[in-house]
Amino acid sequence: MSVTVCWDEAADQPPARQVALASMRAVDAGDKDAWLALFAPDAVVEDPVGPSGFDPEGKGHRGADGLSAFWDTAIASVERFEFVVHDSHAAGDEVANVATITTHFPGGHRVDTDLVAVYRVDEDGRLLSMRAFWEVERAMATARQA
Numbered sequence: 177m178s179v180t181v182c183w184d185e186a187a188d189q190p191p192a193r194q195v196a197l198a199s200m201r202a203v204d205a206g207d208k209d210a211w212l213a214l215f216a217p218d219a220v221v222e223d224p225v226g227p228s229g230f231d232p233e234g235k236g237h238r239g240a241d242g243l244s245a246f247w248d249t250a251i252a253s254v255e256r257f258e259f260v261v262h263d264s265h266a267a268g269d270e271v272a273n274v275a276t277i278t279t280h281f282p283g284g285h286r287v288d289t290d291l292v293a294v295y296r297v298d299e300d301g302r303l304l305s306m307r308a309f310w311e312v313e314r315a316m317a318t319a320r321q322a
Contacts, residue, residue, distance in 0.1 A: 178204050178256065178257060178258040178259060179197070179200045179201055179204050179259045179261075180258075180259065180260045180261065181197060181261045181264070182261050182262060182263055182264055183261075183264055185197070189266070190266040190271060191269070191297050191301040192266060192269055192270050192271035192295050192296065192297045193264060193266050193271045193295075194301070195214055195295060195297050195301060195302070195303055196264075196271055196273055196293070196295040196306075198210075198214055199211060199214055199295070199303070199306065200257075200259045200261075202214065203251055203257055203259075204257055204259065206252075208244070208247050208251075208252070211247065211251075212240065212243055212244060212247070214302065214303050215240075215243055215302060215303045216298050216300075216302040216303060216304050217239065217240065218238070218239060218304075219238070219239070219243065219302070219303050219304055219305060219306075220236040220237065220238045220242075220304075220305050220306075221236060221237045221242075221243055221246055221305070221306045221307075222234075222236040222237075222305070222306070222307045222308065223237075223246070223250065223293075223306065223307075223308040224291075224308050224309065224310045224311070224312065225307050225308065225309050228312060229312070230246065230249060230250050236305075253281075253282075254279050254280065254281060255280045255281060255282055256279075256280040257277060257278070257279055257280070258277065258278040258280070259275060259276075259277055260275060260276045260277075260278075261273045261274070261275045262274045262275060262276065269296055269297050269298070269299075270294060270295065270296045270297075271294070271295050272292055272293070272294045273292065273293045273294075273295070274291075274292055275290075275291055275292075275293060276288055276289065276290050276291075277289045277291065280322065284321050284322040285319060285320070285321060285322065286319070286320060286322050287315050287316065287318050287319045287320075288315065288318040289310050289315040289318075290310065290314070290315075291308050291309055291310035292308070292309045292310075293306060293307070293308045293309075294306070294307045294308075294309070
């Protein structure tokens, strides 16, 4: 597994932290259906927050169709992800994870993305939103051949 977290996985954790881990594991496993099942019907993903190549208008990817399209565009073409959560701050129905994601692309290229990912859940523990704060230019500056 390529998911390393800073908390004790055996201990009880707040729902948002549990779902954040489940999200990372689904991405790590390449399991689109498991990832989509974590979200409430009207959920939104902003990764990164604001306008980007993934979301030119910066409005986020909304609902099942939007999240599915985001997966197909941003996740499906990646060979492998490595998630390292350096710190995690849970409060109420949200958690903010300070992390580095190493993305391995076809052809042996990889990029490190330092970010803060904020996950918010509903009363049933389903994701209402995931907002990832990271800088495209900063991540691209780490691009290298493996």
